[in-house]
Amino acid sequence: MNIQKLVTTVAAVAAGIAANKLLTAGWKAVTGHEPPTGDADDGEISLGELVVFAAVSGAVVTFARTFATRGAKKWLDSGDIPKD
Template identity: 80%
Template sequence: MNAQKIVTTVAAIAAGFAANKLISLVWKGVTGHEPPTGDADDGEISLGELVVFAAVSGAVVAFARTFATRTTGKWMSRGEIKKA
């Protein structure tokens, strides 16, 4: 398997995880409660709040993963890491 694909995939996963954690912290700071989890039993969340959280978190995670993938790809293509 190509080393660049492995490094790029790991970077995208790490960026998505970090973005998700950051969104959770910001959401809790802004709203004062935990972000929506998608549980059907969670009756304290309004539909509007759920939609806003889904849109914001999806956009931020997608941006973070795309940025990490592109940046890692450029970094690897410059030859800073020796190809196996």
């Protein structure tokens, strides 16, 4: 089993989940309502708001996952844990 792949995957998934939770709370604080879900029945969300949310959420989650993956790799490369 490759420990590095396992640790970096877990770190990336955890960071993505945390970033999504933070983004949801931030969206509520800024706009005053729930973020868009992509549900076709949700007629209250404008197309512009949907596009902005998609762009922001994609950037935030990608940044968090990349940061976590690099941090996990750096931690593994420091020698604190065996790689295999």
